[in-house]
Amino acid sequence: MSEQVICIGCGVTIQTEDEKKIGYAPPSALERDPIICQRCFRLKHYNEVQDVSLTDDDFLNILHGIGQADGLVVKIVDIFDFNGSWLPGLHRFVGKKDVLLVGNKVDLLPKSVKHEKVTRWMKQTARELGLQPRDVFLVSAHKGYGMKEVMTAIDEYRNGKDVYVVGCTNVGKSTFINRIIKEATGKGNVITTSYFPGTTLDMIEIPLDDGSALYDTPGIINHHQMAHFVDKKDLKVITPKKEIKPKVYQLNEQQTLFFGGLARLDYVSGGRRPFVCYMSNELFIHRTKREHADELYERHLGELLQPPRKSYCEQLPPLVAHHFTLKEPKTDIVFSGLGWVTCHEPGAQVIAYAPKGVGVMLRKSLI
Ligand code: GDP
CATH class of the missing domain: 3.40.50.300 (P-loop containing nucleotide triphosphate hydrolases)
Structure with missing residues (x-):
């Protein structure tokens, strides 16, 4: 549009290109x-x-x-x-x-x-x-x-x-x-x-x-939300629609959990202990040995490990490792927009992976 047109309702400049952005009009x-x-x-x-x-x-x-x-x-x-x-x-x-x-x-x-x-x-x-x-x-x-x-x-x-x-x-x-x-x-x-x-x-x-x-x-827009890193169909899988059923994994040291192909948690040390996952009930969680995790990710991203779907894998930024030692009891390891994993006892060393740009953090347990 060459000439600026203003919405009489809210005063914003009208644009006809992007439905999601402010000022859109057909x-x-x-x-x-x-x-x-x-x-x-x-x-x-x-x-x-x-x-x-x-x-x-x-x-x-x-x-x-x-x-x-x-x-x-x-x-x-x-x-x-x-x-x-x-x-x-x-x-x-x-x-x-x-x-x-x-x-x-x-x-x-x-x-x-x-x-x-x-x-x-x-x-x-x-x-x-x-x-x-x-x-x-x-x-x-x-x-x-x-x-x-x-x-x-x-x-x-x-x-x-x-x-x-x-x-x-x-x-x-x-x-x-x-x-x-x-x-x-x-x-x-x-x-x-x-x-x-x-x-x-x-x-x-x-x-x-x-x-x-x-x-x-x-x-x-908060840029570090997972929602900006997946396409619409995959967003449906990771966005919970009803009451979350927590999934409990008893992990041994050197075991890994994959959350689809969007995030990964390596349990490095701290003895056998439970990890409670609060994520969309539809998100597939895969447990494996840590030594196999890299290869599994490389070979099965977009297949066994999805979302992302195959056609979207290339757009997903590489996973980045965040190293944590859990010092407090009842700590959540949060993957922004995907959910969190609660660990009840202190002393665990973990590595949390998420696509570059997605927020990963520890917090005092919400639940
Ligand atoms: P906005 O972008 O902040 O205006 O959010 P919307 O109102 O468009 O909602 C975003 C998404 O969250 C949609 O998929 C809604 O269905 C969903 N949503 C909104 N409110 C609730 C709620 O109370 N519970 C649940 N489970 N989903 C909600």
Whole structure:
């Protein structure tokens, strides 16, 4: 497009090339007057928000805008990928504003897990990462679990002010907001879109009863998420859809677990012990002797060891080794976006492999 066209709904520059990116409108929409982007169109006509993603610079702009505005920030994370879906810079921008931290997709955790324990863990981890949320919630936006409590808290803490919902792509932010729209407004066509006042930000405004608004910000891409390293079909395999059934492996020293062909855990030393894997039930886990692991990977990546599927193997970055000594009891070895492996006793030496660029880390056990 040679001439810049602006969406009358949210103020973003319209583009017709990439459906996933901000400002997309199908070419036919350019013939209409006024012109609005697909995201505003869906909100206006179906009361549904659609997630689009931002570049890092756009993200900084948005954070900056939120930093200057007055209101409540609702930060959504994916409880299955807590660290991978954390927005690291947020606390520097929010200043003294109240933040509510919402862990979505709680339906994926085993039913036996105590929610109070997880929220305590979230509070502590948030603090360690520099954020002091006023309160912490666990919800399943998909199933509707916990939504009433969050909505009540939002209403209480916003104190008549605006609300900004932030989160990186894939945390379920659209599902969350769509749920709020449904629960709060029923079916009536009360949603409007409007230009975010005083800035060039492309937020979507959902009016609240008292004249203030809830703002949906576009999803932010966290580059180290596994989701960016696999194609759509494989993403379906590694994204859990229902309650995770932990798989326990009693490993001897010098044994290896392959998680499809996307990650690998070598147990180097520490005596025979259990490793508990929390990953998508559909992800194939293969155990082998460590001495055979390299050869197995070379020969069977994309076949026995998949995802990735054969046709996608070449695009997968090489696996990189991360060496850890587990010093604390109850430690999770986290493969960002793929899940984690819990080791209950300290003293193990492990090597965790993931594609170059994917986050791998240790943390105090979530469960
Ligand atoms: P957004 O990119 O943050 O707007 O995320 P979406 O709302 O598009 O959701 C991303 C993915 O997470 C989709 O596959 C959703 O079906 C899924 N999802 C959203 N909320 C939940 C939830 O509460 N539980 C589970 N298991 N999946 C969810």
